[in-house]
Amino acid sequence: MLDPERKNPAVPIEGNPAAALEELHTPPMRLQFGPSHPATHGTVKITLDLEGEQVVWSDVEVGYLHRGFEKECETGYYYQNIPYTDRLNYSSPILNNTGYCMAVEKLFGIATPERCNYIRVIGCELSRMADHMLCIGASAMELAAFTPMLYLIEGRELILDMVDSLCGARVTTNFVRIGGVSADMPANFADFARPRLDRALKLFEDADKLLTENPVFRQRMEGTGYLSREDLVAWGVTGPMLRAGGEPYDVRKVHPYLVYGELDFDVPVGEHSDNFDRYLVRLEEFRQSRRLILQCLEGIPDGPVDADDPRVRWPGKGRVFNRMEELIDQFKLVTEGGMPPAGEVYHAVEAANGELGFYIVSDGTGKPWKCRCRAPSFSNMSPLSKMITGGQLADVVPTFGMINMIGGECDR
Amino acid sequence: MSAEKPEEKAPAAPELSPLLEKVLARLGDRVLAHRTARGDDRIHVARERILEVVRILRDDPELNFDLLLDVTAIDYFGQPDDFETKLQVWDRNRATMRRLPQRRHELALPPRGSEPRFAVVYHLTSTRLAHRLRIKCRVPEDDPKLASVTPVWPAANWLERETWDLYGIVFDGHPDLRRIYLYEEFVGHPLRKDYAKHGEQPIQEYVGPGAKEPRRPH
Numbered sequence: 001m002l003d004p005e006r007k008n009p010a011v012p013i014e015g016n017p018a019a020a021l022e023e024l025h026t027p028p029m030r031l032q033f034g035p036s037h038p039a040t041h042g043t044v045k046i047t048l049d050l051e052g053e054q055v056v057w058s059d060v061e062v063g064y065l066h067r068g069f070e071k072e073c074e075t076g077y078y079y080q081n082i083p084y085t086d087r088l089n090y091s092s093p094i095l096n097n098t099g100y101c102m103a104v105e106k107l108f109g110i111a112t113p114e115r116c117n118y119i120r121v122i123g124c125e126l127s128r129m130a131d132h133m134l135c136i137g138a139s140a141m142e143l144a145a146f147t148p149m150l151y152l153i154e155g156r157e158l159i160l161d162m163v164d165s166l167c168g169a170r171v172t173t174n175f176v177r178i179g180g181v182s183a184d185m186p187a188n189f190a191d192f193a194r195p196r197l198d199r200a201l202k203l204f205e206d207a208d209k210l211l212t213e214n215p216v217f218r219q220r221m222e223g224t225g226y227l228s229r230e231d232l233v234a235w236g237v238t239g240p241m242l243r244a245g246g247e248p249y250d251v252r253k254v255h256p257y258l259v260y261g262e263l264d265f266d267v268p269v270g271e272h273s274d275n276f277d278r279y280l281v282r283l284e285e286f287r288q289s290r291r292l293i294l295q296c297l298e299g300i301p302d303g304p305v306d307a308d309d310p311r312v313r314w315p316g317k318g319r320v321f322n323r324m325e326e327l328i329d330q331f332k333l334v335t336e337g338g339m340p341p342a343g344e345v346y347h348a349v350e351a352a353n354g355e356l357g358f359y360i361v362s363d364g365t366g367k368p369w370k371c372r373c374r375a376p377s378f379s380n381m382s383p384l385s386k387m388i389t390g391g392q393l394a395d396v397v398p399t400f401g402m403i404n405m406i407g408g409e410c411d412r
Numbered sequence: 413m414s415a416e417k418p419e420e421k422a423p424a425a426p427e428l429s430p431l432l433e434k435v436l437a438r439l440g441d442r443v444l445a446h447r448t449a450r451g452d453d454r455i456h457v458a459r460e461r462i463l464e465v466v467r468i469l470r471d472d473p474e475l476n477f478d479l480l481l482d483v484t485a486i487d488y489f490g491q492p493d494d495f496e497t498k499l500q501v502w503d504r505n506r507a508t509m510r511r512l513p514q515r516r517h518e519l520a521l522p523p524r525g526s527e528p529r530f531a532v533v534y535h536l537t538s539t540r541l542a543h544r545l546r547i548k549c550r551v552p553e554d555d556p557k558l559a560s561v562t563p564v565w566p567a568a569n570w571l572e573r574e575t576w577d578l579y580g581i582v583f584d585g586h587p588d589l590r591r592i593y594l595y596e597e598f599v600g601h602p603l604r605k606d607y608a609k610h611g612e613q614p615i616q617e618y619v620g621p622g623a624k625e626p627r628r629p630h
Contacts, residue, residue: 063593070578071602075609106450233478233539236567247539249479254542342495345450346535346546348481359535361486363495374482374535382570411593 028056031393035064039397041138042407044381046388046396053393058385062378065411073371077337078104079178079312081371086172088373089409091134092127094120094163095351096409097176100373102257103347103358104178107340110307116180117258118300123166123175124258124349125289125296130159131352131404132282132289133204139279139401140211143220148207155203158196165192178338179313180306190297197290208283221276225387225399229273235383239354239376240285241403244270244277251350263295278402312338337366353377353404377403377410429453431543438472439465449494454546456493459532462549463559469536469545470564477536477545480561483571485532485551485579487605490525493548529553530581534561551581560586578603 033046040046043064049057069088073081085100086093098120105112112120137152160170166185167175175182186192211217227235229245242249250267252260268284270277306313314333315326342364348357354376361370380403388396428436429448435455436443442465445456457465469477528550537544551558560583561568570592572583577591580601591598597617600607 066593068602071609109450231566234566236480236565236571238479249539255544343449344452344454344494346452346544355481357481357535359482359484359533363491369495370486372482372484378570378574379481379567382567 065407069412089406092131092352093173094123094127099349101176106345115303116305135404151207155200158200224395225275236379240281244281245273275398275402375409459549476538480565480567481535556581
């Protein structure tokens with residue numbers, strides 16, 4: 001017996017509910033979400049079984065962007081693999097460059113000069129800001145809020161201008177070198193950066209005002225995509241998603257690298273572990289990144305930007321063209337690569353989406369025997385099926401957006 | 413399985429890192445070998461005991477390795493873990509440079525060693541105690557099997573699928589051991605060293621459930 005006033009009599013109100021449901025029951029509908037869907041920023045296929053609008057079963061399939069990063073790295077010299085790392089997470093490439101180069105430096109046992117470390121932190125935090133802007137903007141756009149996206153993309157352009165000024169490229173930066181960076185930053189970089197950081201923050205605040213108090217946005221985000229703190233840790237989730245669940249695990253604090261140990265910044269932590277908290281954690285991380293950059297611009301020391309280590313750094317054209325030994329040295333470095341001692345290292349940095357680790361095994365030759373990238377997106381994607389099963393179909397989109405899966409990094 | 417003991421050949425390193433002291437005290441003879449190099453601690457474990465070892469590492473309150481960062485494998489081609497034999501027998505670069513240009517992308521492989529061919533590597537960390545540990549298990553080529561650690565950390569689910577996909581190592585007890593990057597009909601495991609870098613293969617026709625029937629003529 002169903003309520004005759006209801007247009008869609010989905011809920012029986014009297015009689016035997018189980019029998020009425022049995023009568024109404026239809027087989028679940030199979031929906032293919034992706035691999036190329038307007039509401040997923042990345043190529044991923046999600047197969048959903050729907051009962052009405054409820055997801056009763058799901059399967060996530062990645063690998064559409066698999067390019068054989070690790071196989072490729074095994075056939076290139078250490079310095080030749082840096083551009084491949086740009087293409088891992090193409091929205092924050094300097095973070096990937098830094099992670100890879102620091103792992104190789106750990107293998108060689110090279111300490112980089114202080115000025116280089118400050119420049120790397122500036123590059124990393126600029127990348128993190130750009131990544132969070134893109135993540136929030138794209139996720140908001142997928143929830144039909146188009147205006148904040150425009151604000152954030154404009155802000156991201158300003159940040160990419162600064163990246164451009166640092167290394168001459170906007171997206172595929174190839175900025176960090178083994179033992180240094182490709183070039184010192186421009187002399188007037190601080191004056192160039194400060195107004196742009198202020199303007200980017202202003203745009204970010206506007207987008208924040210448009211989204212955070214927006215009832216539609218909040219209803220879509222609050223309470224969806226929940227995963228408990230214990231589950232997050234057990235599933236290997238790191239980054240803003242883990243911190244939104246109340247776990248203050250940040251590689252920059254736990255295992256400080258570069259100059260993060262000396263700089264002053266806070267790690268925002270959420271409490272509800274839902275999509276809205278993940279969004280709020282990203283908002284706050286953006287402001288902390290800006291704070292870090294301002295501190296670096298203030299405190300950056302003078303000095304060289306390259307570790308003067310002949311095993312990895314080329315001698316420089318002036319000396320190569322005039323001296324025989326340096327010519328031979330450069331020739332050997334280019335054609336055989338710098339050769340680290342045999343052994344293995346794991347080094348992790350805090351990328352925009354979580355812990356980005358590189359595990360490099362060396363056999364003592366110029367090419368890595370194995371170069372493994374521990375991609376945060378891959379581990380963060382693995383509980384997606386658990387997070388969306390049992391929820392509504394519409395919740396898949398914000399959950400996926402807040403994981404911020406980057407295909408290049410997840411599929412490698 | 414023959415146990416690898418890299419520190420027998422290496423110069424003696426008597427002092428243990430504080431973490432390894434705790435790990436060795438707790439695990440005892442389950443650890444076949446250990447080493448601290450470049451600030452990273454690692455232990456070697458027999459593959460039969462991996463599940464037992466990781467349970468202890470996760471549940472012990474002083475170790476508390478609750479976050480599984482990574483599972484991967486290495487194709488050592490039977491060489492020992494730190495390639496001690498390299499200088500005597502094989503210079504990979506020289507062999508590569510004398511290749512014909514069209515074959516320059518191929519790997520010059522070392523001679524096969526006597527150790528088991530693969531090593532499965534686990535990276536663990538603790539969110540509370542902030543230490544990291546690497547576990548290595550040697551796995552032979554003719555029987556590449558290992559117990560899955562999915563019951564301990566569900567995070568291992570996709571990571572072990574990836575290791576199966578790219579290295580062909582079978583994880584016993586995995587709930588859903590499918591390929592993850594490549595398609596099911598793909599032949600071989602591309603990150604093995606004997607899979608050539610441009611070992612292209614034609615896309616195999618999909619024959620699984622939901623495959624299209626051949627088109628009938630008009």
